[in-house]
Amino acid sequence: MIARMWRGVAIQERANDYVKHLQESVVPQLRKIDGFKGVYLLKRNSSEDVEFLVLTFWESMEAIRKFAGENPEVAVVAAAARTLFREYDAEVNHFEIALNLEGKSLVGELGSNLCF
Numbered sequence: 001m002i003a004r005m006w007r008g009v010a011i012q013e014r015a016n017d018y019v020k021h022l023q024e025s026v027v028p029q030l031r032k033i034d035g036f037k038g039v040y041l042l043k044r045n046s047s048e049d050v051e052f053l054v055l056t057f058w059e060s061m062e063a064i065r066k067f068a069g070e071n072p073e074v075a076v077v078a079a080a081a082r083t084l085f086r087e088y089d090a091e092v093n094h095f096e097i098a099l100n101l102e103g104k105s106l107v108g109e110l111g112s113n114l115c116f
Helices: 012-031 061-068 106-110
Strands: 002-011 036-045 049-058 085-088 093-096
Touching: 002 012, 002 061, 012 036, 012 049, 049 061
Parallel strands: none
Antiparallel strands: 002 049, 002 085, 002 093, 036 049
16 A cells, blocks of 8 residues: 655645545545545644645555556645645655554554664
8 A cells, every 4th residue: 555645834714725625625536536545634733824744545556646647746736725825745755554553552563662
């Protein structure tokens, strides 16, 4: 499985509009793509901005290309979303999922020999 990571800094007053855009416009389209596995939207508030980190999960790079096209490193940012951000990444990063312990205790699963 592959994680696709994208970051943007939203205008404070428009941050909720981005969440709504993602929920109502982007996610329904992603769900139609074979190989799409899920999405996390992370946010961090500051006094002026809201930073978003979008992680989408995919079965393969082939599945990602169904969404992003032949150059999957280029970010896909809809025109409606661009106006909500002060800045955003023009490119994305892809990571292979090496370990997934979602919903499980790391210490209970692996013991106490963890290095971070």
